[in-house]
Amino acid sequence: MRTLLIKNAKNIITMDKDRNAYPGGSLYAVDQQIVAIGNDIPYQAADTVIDATGKIVYPGLINTHHHLYQNLTRNIPFVQKTELFDWLITLYDIWRCLRPEDIYLSAKVGLGELLKSGCTTAADHFYCFPNGVSGELIDEEIRAAGELGIRFFPTRGSMSLGRSKGGLPPDEVCQTEGAIMRDSRRLIETYHDPGRFAMVRVGVAPCSPFSITADLLRESASLARSYGVRMHTHLAETKDEDAYCLERLGMRPLEFMEANGWVGPDVWYAHGIYFDDGEIGRLAHRGCGVAHCPCSNMKMGSGVMPIVKMLQAGVSVGLGVDGSASNDGSNMLGEVRAAHLLHNLMHGTTDIGAEDCLRVATMRSAKVLGWADDIGSLEIGKAADLFMIDSRQLAFAGALHNDATLPVLAGLSQTVDTTIVSGKVVVKEGRLVGVDEEKLARMAQAASNRLLNEASLRTKIDYGRMRANRAYPNF
Structure with a gap:
């Protein structure tokens, strides 16, 4: 069994039925499942320990x-x-x-x-x-x-x-x-x-x-x-x-x-x-x-x-x-x-x-999706699916007054610091774990170029350059 401990969070926004939040709280998960959440939980060690000082935790x-x-x-x-x-x-x-x-x-x-x-x-x-x-x-x-x-x-x-x-x-x-x-x-x-x-x-x-x-x-x-x-x-x-x-x-x-x-x-x-x-x-x-x-x-x-x-x-x-x-x-x-x-x-x-x-x-x-028993909120018994934002970013300065609404209203340029699915870190410091993002982007763009070229040859329409003939073609 793998274990995960997130501790010292600035806040944990649970989105449970009562919309509970835990300022300064922690979360502990075993395999995929959350087994403790709140303040002063009885867990101090885990396979993966994340010090979430300054970070706010949300359900995925x-x-x-x-x-x-x-x-x-x-x-x-x-x-x-x-x-x-x-x-x-x-x-x-x-x-x-x-x-x-x-x-x-x-x-x-x-x-x-x-x-x-x-x-x-x-x-x-x-x-x-x-x-x-x-x-x-x-x-x-x-x-x-x-x-x-x-x-x-x-x-x-x-x-x-x-x-x-x-x-x-x-x-x-x-x-x-x-x-x-x-x-x-x-x-x-x-x-x-x-x-x-x-x-x-x-x-x-x-x-x-x-x-x-x-x-x-x-x-x-x-x-x-x-x-x-x-x-x-x-x-x-x-x-x-x-x-x-x-x-x-x-x-x-x-x-x-x-x-x-x-x-x-x-x-x-x-x-x-x-x-x-x-x-x-x-x-x-x-x-x-x-x-x-x-x-x-x-x-x-x-x-x-x-x-x-x-x-x-x-x-x-x-x-x-x-x-x-x-x-x-x-x-x-x-x-x-x-x-x-x-x-x-x-x-x-x-x-x-x-x-x-x-x-x-x-x-x-x-x-x-018919999945509310497993996901959608941070509660004991549900999946450890969550994301974190770092409230210390410049984009959040002057906005730290309501943690529940913060990521909706501010900091949208690169908000998410960490994403965790089923207790595993899949985004760390804003980057996909184990993925060469630049290489993936190059490969996808090359495939996109080929798609448009093939379609253009077939239809005699240059999709990549021509604008549609609409009411305001020169606007």
């Missing part, structure tokens, strides 16, 4: 929605100033050039960024499987997560409704429903761990109402529930999605989910911007969760999730960074700050504060 942040493969298609000029459907149509032509090694590199970059911003558990939604490329692509993400030491929740995404059948994506990145079901079953049987303190859990995740069939939804739900795994999809993200569903399906997006068995406490959706009041009530009643992705929603101009109404109704809401192509980063603390500022603007400064947003990214996110 939990990312409930991501598309890690998109890390190789960030900051592309051609897709700026586009809304979701046009953005997707363009990027599909690039993503169909993906190779297995690209998936590994993009996952390692994205998960590394998450760890460096205090995230200890990440869910990912991988749904783009180009024709002629090995189907075992999520395996590459799981390999990267294992090397970095992050707790990982990949969801096996899928698209079966290609353009020739009236869907949005090109046929080249869609699969047959038989292939989807076979690989979903393989991934669950190979990697899913339902036990306590699991490092990998697997979910089932058809992509969106405009890229799947009702048959795929029903088959996916049946498969997921036969294995007892969770279900995830995009929903209510844009007005275009609403219009598509009404025109093609004769019902709103949530009605489509309800008609095909995709509601319940084992389901969570990404975005949830355009749920009306009645739908919010139904979400709460059925126990569905929603991943809030404020940065992506703002960048894409999609809209603002009605988070206050959802929380008041009892909907489980977690936080997600979404795909890096619609965020351009994987910074969980940055996402918490964005949520706080956005909802101050939309709802006023009294409805949801900075500490509330931090709770959405910890305990509430854990509940969305």
